[in-house]
Amino acid sequence: MTNFDAHWTAGSTPQGAAGTPVIDLHEVGKTYSNGTLSVAALKDASLTIDAGEYVAITGPSGSGKSTLMHILGCLDIPTQGRYLLAGEDVSGMDEAKLARVRNRRIGFVFQRFHLMSALSAVTNVELPLLYSPGVPAHERQQRAIRALTRVGLGERLDHRPGELSGGQQQRVAIARALVTDPDLILADEPTGNLDSTASTEVLALLDEVNDAGKTIVLITHESDVAARARRTIRVRDGEIEAANNDHAISAPATSTNWGIS
């Protein structure tokens, strides 16, 4: 047990029913149509990602990574095929339902952090809990403080993003992604705006998050970042080229309660 996951209480099964993949794509396609023009940005993508995996999605510019990420993140729906997220079919959901699923099941980490500049670190981390029904204000704050402590920012609770380094801001974003105890952490070029020292720090933190049992999908075009994951999925011309779908790495035997509850 590392110092990091020693902070957590073991015991719950955060990734839903045992054996249910976190991500299950069946022949998913996405065609963008505007008037007469249509672009098949994603074709026949089938993919399974199990609870506890750490997977990188990589590919050249224009290959369809963002399209795939938007579908995986329930930011958009496919035009063909079926997507089960933690066993729940999200393929045909309307925007209101998708928003609820996103909030409940996914923690996002973006290249540009997407923190609210006027708010303190702790208030930023509390934000996703505002949309989770039934979490009282006091508990929201306690959970945010615990999440920030766990990413090493217990001494920076009241700092605003502008008073933090890039690496620290990304750690706030990771705390915000974890505070709802999601099924999936979806990180889109999480080190794209960081210098090499801060990148190393953030990647080490993601390793710890995965070691503690969280499923991570990381989108990157950098091969050294992709190498941190245990499995790499390559996208080219809208097709999944190498999914290495043999599940050589199994989920950790024990999982950790990220519920901060």
Ligand SMILES: Nc1ncnc2c1ncn2[C@@H]1O[C@H](COP(=O)(O)OP(=O)(O)O)[C@@H](O)[C@H]1O
């Ligand atoms: N909203 C859109 N409308 C039309 N075409 C799009 C749209 N978004 C992406 N595309 C096209 O789909 C393909 C894949 O794009 P994208 O998923 O952004 O690739 P990547 O993230 O790997 O650079 C590209 O040819 C792109 O031009």
Ligand SMILES: [Mg+2]
């Ligand atoms: Mg992109």
